[in-house]
Amino acid sequence: MMILILGNELDIHAAHLERVLTHMGISVAYWDTQCFPTQTQLTWCPNTQQGCLTLSTGQQLNLQDIRSVFWRNFSGVSVPMLADATQQHIAFRDATSTLRSIVQACPAHWVNSWQAYQFHQTKPLQLAMAQRLGVKIPATLISNSPAQIDEFVRSQHRSHTRVIFKPVCGGAHTQFVTPEHLEPERLQQALRLAPITIQAYIPGTNVRTYVVGESIYAAEIRSQAIDFRADAQAQLISIDLPEAIQQQCQAIAKAFFLEWTAIDWRVSPAGDYLFLEANPSPMFLHFEQQTGYPITQQLIELLCSTPEEKLRG
Known part of the structure; x- marks a missing residue:
């Protein structure tokens, strides 16, 4: 082999x-x-x-x-x-x-496959696909139009919702939108370089779920940072995932062509799970060490089998 x-x-x-x-x-x-x-x-x-x-x-x-x-x-x-x-x-x-x-x-x-990798490069389509599956997503706009972005921010503020922004394809941490970001000249200059993803901020907690074949592992990520990846002190607490969200995890993995993935969620104070993204090649060692979940073992089993053998098993 x-x-x-x-x-x-x-x-x-x-x-x-x-x-x-x-x-x-x-x-x-x-x-x-x-x-x-x-x-x-x-x-x-x-x-x-x-x-x-x-x-x-x-x-x-x-x-x-x-x-x-x-x-x-x-x-x-x-x-x-x-x-x-x-x-x-x-x-x-x-x-x-x-x-x-x-x-x-x-x-x-x-x-994962080339198809999964290619789909991950189009994160806006990930969000749309998740919503078609019946998965909740935050209010989101992808645009390089200053007028459209300004209107989105105003509409969220009218409902007393803060707004965040991040790169469309990833590669930088999430930030809150500030009045300085919306200064017309600065906004126009930035959007001539690239569009951005802008979203309604969801108060609550972060949950990361790993799907490895048929197995699902979940942990709450406790952090005061808007983007937990920037917080070296973030705590990982193992949790039992609601059955409905487990089913959504499997549905997302299948629709996104993923045999293994990390899915990030934002859980509102009311307990609603909102999908953020699914990564086809996530980091996992820190998660495994903090929770004790056997992710390495599951990955080895996945690599040592064929899809046909998994189906027969």
């Missing part, structure tokens, strides 16, 4: 899984996509559906011999700088097309 970890040993979660799998006697290697095409090689024949991957270590793997791939980090490609900008662009597109094609052609069991 060969298991690949998409990423490299510098990531503590990737390194943790590599150590556990190796200790179990399972062959495991890192596939760092950023090493392509300078240090790794990819070959694939559409006629036969056969291909191979040569890692930077020189190890050559037939795609058909890879049992599963754990999607930790996808770094794209790294093409050397060329003096000719046109040739640089062509090289980058060719390398990217090759990598994306082989990622999707590789018949291994992916945890």
Whole structure:
């Protein structure tokens, strides 16, 4: 059995899984996509559906011999700088097309799949899909229109609701909207660079749920910070998740093409769970250490099985 970890040993979660799998006697290697095409090689024949991957270590793997791939980090490609900008662009597109094609052609069991990764890149669609599933979401606007954003903020303030903002695709912490943010010149300048996601602030607590196959684990995250990721002192308290929310977790995972995920919720003082996002490659070690939930064990079982075996089991 060969298991690949998409990423490299510098990531503590990737390194943790590599150590556990190796200790179990399972062959495991890192596939760092950023090493392509300078240090790794990819070959694939559409006629036969056969291909191979040569890692930077020189190890050559037939795609058909890879049992599963754990999607930790996808770094794209790294093409050397060329003096000719046109040739640089062509090289980058060719390398990217090759990598994306082989990622999707590789018949291994992916945890998670390319489809899940692609869907995660469109977080506004995540919210819309969740609502179609009957899951509650905060009042939300994605826009780079100063007028639309100003009107959204005013409408929330009329109902005495504070407003937060964050990047559309992630990568920065959530902040409260202040009068300074809405200063016309500053707002216009910022929105010429990129749209933002703006939401009604939900008073209450944060809950994170992990879905690993059929298993669900949940903890309340106690923090005074608006974005708990910025709080090194945040406490994790194991909780029993309501049955209805467990069902929503499974429905979200299925609709988002996820075999494993961390789903973030905001729980209002009235006890309503509002969906924030589902991450296809979440950090989990701190959560596991604080709660004792067997996430590593569940991930190993998922990687060592095939979807068909899971169904039979």
